[in-house]
Amino acid sequence: MVGMGSPSAATMAARDGGTAPRTPDCARLVAEHPWDTTSLGPMESWDPVVRATVEVVLSSPVPMALAYGDDYLLLYNDAYAEVIGPKHPGALGRPAADVFGDLWQAPGVGGVIDDVYRSGQSFLEAEAQVAVPRDGQVEQASFTRGHSVVRDRHGSVVGVLTVAAETTQVTRRLQSLGELTARLASTLTIDDVARVVLAYAMASFDVDHCVFAVDDGAGFRYVRRIRGEMVDEVDERLPPLWKRIGNDPAFPLAVAAQSGRPSFLPDGSPLAKVATDRHERRIRALAAMPLRTPSLHGALTMGYRSAHTWLPAERALLYAAAELVAQAAERARRFEAQHGTAQLLQRSMLPEHLPELDRFRIAARYDVGVDGNAAGGDFYDAFELGDGRLAMVLGDVAGHDVRAAAVMGQVRAALRALALTDPAPQTVLAGLDRLVGSLGAESRNEEIFVTVVYGVLDQADGTITLGSAGHPPPVLRRAGQGRASAQLVAVPPGAPLGLGGSWRTTTVRLEPGDTILMFSDGVVERRGRPLSAGLDDLVRAAAAAASGDPRNLCALATAAVAGRTDDDVAVLAVERAVAQSRSATMQVPAEPTGPSRVRQWMTTRLREWAVPEPVIGAAILCTSELTTNALLHAGTPAQVHIDLSAERLLVSVADTGTRGSVTRARTETLSSRGRGLGLIEELSDTWGTDPTVRGSTVWFEMLIPQAEKG
Incomplete structure (x- = not known):
């Protein structure tokens, strides 16, 4: 018209x-x-x-x-x-x-x-x-x-x-700027900011090449997106793949970040001197916007493969977007620093290694709540006593701050000392009760609230003597004859620590294949739902588990109840094995030959153990992906551990990347690129990630077909 x-x-x-x-x-x-x-x-x-x-x-x-x-x-x-x-x-x-x-x-x-x-x-x-x-x-x-x-x-x-x-394009860009503001407001980490910024640039400006960079020591680390790059839902769940450059004036992003001045090139070869591939060599027009705040220097660059006139209206939008991105990146950096400190404190108070036993397998998991920026009071521990029995405990100190974590550390240390002297649950709980009461009196705060479930396992016959100080009862999963069942252990209720109560005990026996699962209330409590509903969900999930493997049950427990929790989550599981498992561990150097060494080592071991060939092939493929991922993203040597029982093969790959940096953490997602996640999900029966004090562990489990047991 x-x-x-x-x-x-x-x-x-x-x-x-x-x-x-x-x-x-x-x-x-x-x-x-x-x-x-x-x-x-x-x-x-x-x-x-x-x-x-x-x-x-x-x-x-x-x-x-x-x-x-x-x-x-x-x-x-x-x-x-x-x-x-x-x-x-x-x-x-x-x-x-x-x-x-x-x-x-x-x-x-x-x-x-x-x-x-x-x-x-x-x-x-x-x-x-x-x-x-x-x-x-x-x-x-x-x-x-x-x-x-x-x-x-x-x-x-x-x-x-x-x-x-x-003016459709200008109008849409203004609208997308509002959307960028909203999306950046929900970002927590630099990884989050990078994902939002790259998606915004590609969609709103229809660029051929985009780079987001932030300072990293003496240089910068950056992540890029190029036109035609395959980015699907899986990629969006993974941490971006960061690369590093020095403070080289040949890089337009480094110049913009250091000088604080934007640059707009309508036509030329802006990346010719630093291009790493044909995509960068083809860029002709480039805008480099500085990202500057009191605590962060970075840059955002957008490029086209054809000549492009950077009109005043477009420049104004870029200035506005760069300001929003810089502020979001600074907030994310502050969050990461606080989060890393809190979580390093939290995990340093938890055991770095759990006992390795002949007839019992132990696993634990700790997940931070919604407020991952604060330390919490959930804790677990398992350790051998002088007479060969195993002490195991899971507790919860109310609160989500450094004080709660400090109380948790004191309680855990005192529990070890008490148990090594006299491991009887009544004695240990009474001693802890006196400690918590004393701490409350010293701080003039009578609101210290600590709950604990504590047990002593006799490895000779599988009996566990349990006592509870105001804590939810454990779940006992019975392997049964062909069909598993689960139930809450009827532990006599006792008062939380610090209130001067008395405690009674109960005894349960783990038969071969049975597993006991201790957990904090964050596993089962949800707003608007009764506690009994959460407990029922957890019991059903344990009964329906493919196996009683403790690592598998820990992963299932943290997701058994629908909805999000504001609380931290801690779980500890102990399984009595049907038969003594066979295990082996390999240290993998951080070098290109590492994955191939793992493949050769695993093939030899699994064939010696008469594992069915289809399981061997799938396990080696998955392990190779996990090893490559650990070496690539953590940048440190990895440890591969295989554990074979009569019913399943469990493989874990641990890195030693620092837990103080959220950008290097992989506690929620498998960070292998492209096909890795799909392979693990497709080939394994279950898999998960476990954070540790000095790294993270990714594991998977494959069931051994009953007709083909070796």
């Missing part, structure tokens, strides 16, 4: 590096049109001003249209013809109302032209939403339109000239 406009097909084709398609030749069509049958009359009799106006319209690269006479006869140029699409060329020389039908009567369409024509007053529409046919569909586009009257040589109004400029 009159006043619409869009980028020309030639412009878009040039942007993509292709050949411009042939555009409508409106000048020829105007010359050939039978104007003598219209209100304009033969061309040779046209008013000189009208003729001059038509010549301006036809020669302009901007969408322009002339609505002539009382019936608004249409004359327009090639750019306008592209906008109206299939209505061209039939619209040429016809009344606008006939061309656009009912749409002409819509608000802001024909009425605007009529008002200008009748009043003789020009009118500027700052922004109008117009339906535009494109690629066989109709989409809403934004336009700025100027309407002015056309007078003949006698000064009479004979028509309305409309000049249109499409």
